[in-house]
Every structure is written in structure tokens, then in C-alpha cells.
Amino acid sequence: MTDSQIAAPPTAPAATVPASTALASAIVDTLVHRIGKDAQAARPHDWLAATIFTLRNEIIERWMESTKAAHAAGAKRVYYLSLEFLIGRLLRDALSNLRHDDEVAEALATLGVDLAQIEEIEPDAALGNGGLGRLAACFMESLASLDLPAYGYGIRYVNGMFRQRLDDGWQMELPENWLAHGNPWEFERRESAYFVGFGGEVTSAAEGRVHWSPAEAVEAVAFDTPMVGWRGKRVNTLRLWNARAFDPIKLDQFNAGDFKGALDGQLRAETLTRVLYPNDSTPAGQELRLRQEYFFSSASIQDIVRRHVQYFGDIRTLADKAAIQLNDTHPAVAVAELMRILTDFHELPFDVAWDITRATFGYTNHTLLPEALESWPLPLFERLLPRHMQIVYAINAKLLREASKVEGIDGRAIAAISLIDEGGERRVRMANLAFAGSHSVNGVAALHTELMKKTVFADLHRLYPDRINNKTNGITPRRWLQQCNPGLTALLGEAIGPDFQDDAAKLTALVPFADDASFRERFAAVKRSNKVTLSTYIKESMGLTLDPDAIFDIQIKRIHEYKRQLLGIIETVALYDQIRSHPERRWTPRVKLFAGKAASSYHNAKLIIKLANDVAKRINADPAIGDLLKVAFVPNYNVSMAERIIPAADLSEQISTAGMEASGTGNMKFALNGALTIGTLDGANIEIKDHVGDDNIFIFGLTADEVAEKRAGGYRGRDVIAGSAELAQAVNAIASGVFSPDDPSRYKGLMDGLYDHDWFMLAADFDAYAAAQRDVDAKWNDADSWGRSAILNVANMGWFSSDRTIGEYAKQIWGVM
Ligand code: OAK
Structure with a gap:
């Protein structure tokens, strides 16, 4: 027997159809039979839909397998309740997690279709504002990747986060219609529909039972989206609720000619799930928001209880088979809803129901900003949810009885623990309800968790000292490294092999490469x-030319005073002034990019956006500056924009006032993509510093303790500004209209605020920040040192994978691992 005979396969390969050809015909088949178009007539959106529908077939099979396996194993399920899921696009994520990206790209290419182009036209599912919503999306991906049976529950907003347009630098909010072309990812489950009531009255019935007759009701209908884990190991469900009227049209009214009145109920119901409140870290406050919160909490709890009873029979074992996590206080009314269902429907004694409830729920806090702590006027809560009000009173009575038995808890502490805020207008405190109703209460970074114990929850923490725990946030390395940065992913693979894709902790194998000059060059x-690539995009979309050899210095996040975009802008102005005053010095070229949305009612945040644009306009047009400094505010920041910008960053701005950013997750995405951080000792920056090492990060400014001390000690921005020539010069230039010649007093009020009410300690941190920026320049000019640090950032960021975070929740809170 010859070698060639041994090597010959039993069947001739020429007879088999290449996978990409079979796939191409499957896509065309879908195009014809599902979309109703042929390849000649198909437009890009048709190709997008046909590709998704084709891919979906495989996803559905894995999805059903996952569900069946969990059922067969009698597994405990995790339920993640969140008013926000900031998912972004799904096609690239699903393709990459199923390892079908190359194959599908090839198949489409044979049809003359560019996969990258159709990926670009998929709309972002922007059902969230910022950090909290994006965290929920990363968690859903990690839950599936870790093979944990889990459901996300939220609202299917017809209009998610608004689209930001800049008109002469002013933010304009436009509705974003992400469902305009339909949504090939979702499955409407008409059979999974629940009655959700509002208002009405509660009456007593026989044997101490109560009966709630709501005055109004809507139907919650489920829409399911598959959440594909890494390597398609598991597919979980994101279940989003849509509101529908029970009686879509009142025919008698319609026939009597009252067309508008006939459709009133439908309109009222649809309004519930129409828009996402575009607030970040500030409560929306309106009645519609409380309705949204109850609507989705009630539907979700009914669904969870129904599933439990169907699979396991006995409602008393709920906590053994279901772990419900509350993503901040927005779903906190679910605590009262579960109590209502357990007592009113399953007729459990109050104390038994309370034990089950507490064993089932966990609560995550995402902000310490006092203005962000949700509370509802008691009369509103009572009018909308009369039965829940009674339950809240009953829980409160029990809670305060327990508290009064504990030594050291005095009248002041009792008032702070109470579910009802009695100071002024009476209000229901949602954070206290969530805390009392959960066996675990966690913060999202080490500092944040310590501050929770010392500040907002100090008294509840004294009462339940074992309840607060920390779960430092994480990000999914699939979307935030592998998918958004294929170049770096390929390079990492060449250096350390592919294992880091299955376990981000393995990125530490990269550490020795920091000292390898040829690797540094390739990096x-x-x-x-x-x-x-980013420069090309900015040139095409904004007409601005960037120098790719300049430092790309980037601050992208929601616009909020505590995040201190204003500090970044003022330092930019100071640098501009320095370059103009000392043209003879050797300046390091910089590109400063800003992006982010402001809540529509947040006046100062919108003014900060305008200022960034005004500063950019002047600096970019100044011939004395040339390429030394370029500034841009990139409009309509969203998940897809972050995926485009982050891989191109050299410097990541994480400069919040210490003690105010609960964690941050953008900080993790940048460092994982090889940007160095300039930041304060705030949120997860502290843990990032601990992981990447002091030499590989630029830390500056006051600590959280120092901020608190200064605030208590009568700090005045005015005194600091007087002592810093550079700061004074920049603030005066802005205040006197140098950047707003069309309206010279535009920024006077904003700058006056720094003198008199500098709550965010911008003046106090300015000099340290400016000095840190010059350290950045020095390091940048030592390419070896910069390269070494950038590589060490990538190598040491594996710990910030959301797989690690979810692993901790699973073991320590949910008991599912
Ligand atoms: C939004 C609304 C209400 C309360 C908090 C938020 C929010 O987005 N908080 C953010 O959560 C992120 C995820 O935990 C953190 O990384 C951010 O620091 C925090 O501001």
C-alpha cells in the first residue's frame, strides 16, 4: 500500500458541497420564502433579516435543548429583573459566539453581500440608559456562557434610548425607532400573557382574607429573545413585556361614532411600554414610571410563580428553585407583589411568605447619589397599588419590631430604617423595601460597597450586618474584546494561544510579552x-481629520456633573492656552474625543455638551494649533459607537469625583483593549489599579475620604481657583465668552458655579489632573514604556470579565454553582 492510498479519504471530497455554498442557498431560500424577495430585488435590510432568520434556526434548536435540560435536571433558575437591557446589536454577537462568523461571511460573499455592511445596518437595541442597562446585557451573555439557566425580565420599549442629534452643538432628542424594520430576533408568546391591575379597592372577605379589585387592567404579553452564550453552549431567554389592552376596541363606542374613545384603552395600555425614561442615576418620578415598574415586576413574578408551580408543584420550595435578582430598586415592588401572590393566592401565612420572599430575592445597588434613591409619594403608591400599600405597611411593622429589639438602634435609626419616609411629604422608600425583602444586598465595586455600609444603608447594615456584600462589576470579553477588536484578538492568539477566549484569566500569559520589543511593535x-479606522469614520461622519499618531484621549459615557466631563474640557482649554502661549515647546499631539447623552431635562449636562462643541470648533479652526490638538464631540453615543471607539483609545478618562461613581464599566472596556487609564481613586478604578499595577495607570486627585472631609470643612472652589493660574485662566476664558462669541455670557453661570458651589470638587482636583496629563505626555514619548504598560493592562484585565462576576453571584448569592 502506498502513502497516497493510505491518505485517500473513503469518499471523494469533490462530491461534497462546500459548507458556505449550502449556507448561501439556505440564506437565499429564507430570503425568498420568508421575506418574499429574490436575490436581485433584495435590499440590505432584507439580507440582514434573511441572515438572522437562517442563523436563528440553529439558535432555536440549542435554545430548546437548553430549556429541556434545565427542566429535566430540576435545576434552580436565575431571574434577572431589570427595567433596562442595553443590548446593542445581536448579529455579530450571535455569529461570533456560535463560531460561524467566517462561514457566514464567505457564504454571503458568494452572493455578493458584505457581512460587515449588513452588520452595520442592524439597529442597536437600546433599551437602557447607561451602565446599569449595559451591565444587565453583559450579565445575560455571561449567564449563558457559564451554562446557567437564567431568564432576563424587562420591558419591550417601542422607543428605547433617544437618538442624539447636535444642532450647532446643542443636543436634540429624536425618537429612535429600532423596530421600524421588524425585529427578527424576537418571538411573541401570545400564550404567556398576564393580567396586571392598577388602582381600585381592597375589601375584606371571610377568614381574614382580602380581595383587591383593580379599577383598571392591562395584559402583559411576552416577547422572547434568545441570548446565545460563548460557543453556543447554552441559549437563555430575555423575556420583555409588551402592554396590550384586554379590549383593544370598544365596538359600541366605535359604532356610536366615538372613534377616539373606542381606542382609548388600547392607547393607554400601549403608552405603558412605549418609551424608556431617558434618565441615568436620577429617578423619573412620574406616575407612568411607577406603572412601568409595577407592570413588568408583576408580569415577571406571575410568570416565575407559574413556572415554579408547573414544574415543582409546591410553592413553598420557591426559594430552592428560583433566585430573583433586583437590578437596582426599579423592580423593588416585586417584593410586595410576591408577598401578595403568596398570601392572597397561595394562602400562605404572612411570616411563611416573608421567609420565602427574603430567601428568593437579592438586591443590587448601583448608585449612592442621594437624589437617585427612588421613593414614591405615599398617596400615589396607595392610589395605584392599594393592596401593595397594605403589604408594605405590614412588612414595615415587622421590620421596625425587629429593629427596636436591637441594642443601639435608637429613634433616629428606626426612622432611617422605616420603609416610609416621614420627613415632609410621606414617601415609600424603594431601596429600604428592596433591602428588607432580600437575603443579599450587594454593591458593584469594593469602595462602593464600603460606602453603602457607611452612608445610605448604615442603619439597615447595623440591623442586618451580614446582608451587604460586594460583587465588583465585569464586562463580557466576547463583545468587548473578541468582537470589537479582531486585530488585537488575533495578535493575542498568536502570542498566547486561544485559551484566553474560554477563560479571560488566562490573559496573564501575556505578561512576559510586555518585555518583547518585537511583540510591542506588533501590538x-x-x-x-x-x-x-476610527479616524476614517470621523472624517466621513464629521469632516474632521485626525492624526493617528496623536494620543487618542477619550471620555465617553453619560454626561453627568459627577463624571466631570467639565474637568476634561477645562483642562483641554488650559492645554490650548499653553500651546498658544508657548509655541516653542515640544508639545505632544493629542486628539480629545468626547461622546455621551444628557438626560433631556438636565440643563447643566446639556450645556456641557454645547461647551465641548464650542471648544472643539474654536481649537480645530485655530491655525496656530494645527495637529497638536484636535477636539471632537461624537454624536449619538451608543453601544455600537463604543465598540468602534474603544479599540482605538490610547488614554481612558475615568475622572469622576471620588466616592461618586459606583463602579464604572467603560473603564474596564478601555483597559482590556490596551488603553491606559487616567483616573481618580473611585469605583472600580481602584481595583483596576490593583490589577494592572501602579506604574501602568495615572491616578490623581482627592480620595473619597478627602472629598468628604473637604465638603465638611467648608471647601470653597474660589480659594483654589485663586491659587491656580492655569485653572483661573481657563475658567475666565470660558466665562468671558472666548468660546461663545455669539453669546458671550453663555457659560458664565456654569463657571460661577465652580467658584461658589463646586460640589464635584473640580477646582480641587484640577492641578493634580493637569499634572497627571503631563505625565501622560512624558510616558507617551517613551514608546517602549507606553507599550509595556498598555500590554500589561490587557494582560491583567481578565479578572474584570463578567464571567468572574457572575460566578460570584452564582456561588455566593444564588446558590446555583
Ligand atoms: C441608573 C439608574 C438608577 C441607578 C443607577 C443607575 C446606573 O446606571 N448606575 C451605574 O451602574 C453601573 C453598573 O453597576 C455602574 O458601573 C456605574 O458606576 C453606575 O453609575
């Missing part, structure tokens, strides 16, 4: 290529 080339 720098990948970064430069990402910067060129």
Missing part, C-alpha cells in the same frame, strides 16, 4: 490600525 501596529 502598537494593531492599535494604530484601529485608530486609522
